[in-house]
Amino acid sequence: MILSETFCNSIKKPNENIDTRFDEERKINIERNRHIVKTIAEAIFFSVRQCIALRGDQETLSASDNSIKYNQGNFLAALQIIAKHDEILHKHLSHIGISNRNAKYTSPRFQNEIITIIGYDIICSDLIKEIKAATFYSILADEVASHNREEHAFCMRFVDQNKDIREEFSSFLHVPRIAGEVIASTVIQFLQDVNLDLKNIGGQGYDGVANMSSDNVGVQRKIKNESPKAVYVHCSGHCLNLVIARSCSLPNTRDTIAKLKNCCLFYLASPKRKSLLQSIIMKALPDISKPRKSLIDLCRTRWSSRHDSYRHFYQATCYVIIALEYIAYGANKDACGEDFTNVT
16 A cells, blocks of 8 residues: 555656655756856866966965965965855855865865866867868977976967968977987877877977987987978077077177166166156156056066067167256256156
């Protein structure tokens, strides 16, 4: 009789079945966990996209650590702000209704796993699909040392479906040694791992060091053995850098850059002199929509930053002369805009 009554109820009221209730609870639990993981992944993606550090001094969410002394980091701080407007995430971070208190998905290891998934399984995967659609592609690589490890920044150049030429970063390739054969085998292994046909390599670009450019044991020779169409081209950026470095070693150029740097330091080292120059520029150009820096110090390593410094100095040359005449002789008082009587 009991079994018969249970069977009848299961037909008349299917929503009250034990199996159905268990399934509904399981479904709700899955949806809740997916929402939590999605929200946490969005917070990680936000920090990565904005190029800000995820972690701080202490990786905990306890209230005792929310003091000025300890910085929780951008990721945990963003999660706490989101939790104020998201009840599900708030309960998850506060262990309300959570059976497994260790499964918070906020650890540094989980953050790295999410970043790896976004980078390789989503972004890199979509990039490889576009390259396969383009058929032919070129490879670009350059060596950099990071934390006593030799890494190769590996990029690809191709023409997409919109007929636009694109150069996209693909991955950092760790190389145990910088010998040409080792680097070439590492590059080939990466291309094989992402299922790209080596025969479709149409070009390769590196710097001019022997292990990359040698026609006997260099990387370009090893790649060309696999793909005869892969024409080697000495990187234009490296060529330009070598030309500029050689030009800057000439006496006339070296002395000019040294004087320009001393002039920049003369103004930038003193807040009063810097304010004087800025005041002269603002009075001479009152209608300028966006205030610009008067001078920029010369960077010793980045040539692009040096170019900005040269451009600013060239544009501000006449105002630099006016400021120097005011400092030396007290002239051009009307051009200063303010009373800078103590500027020396």
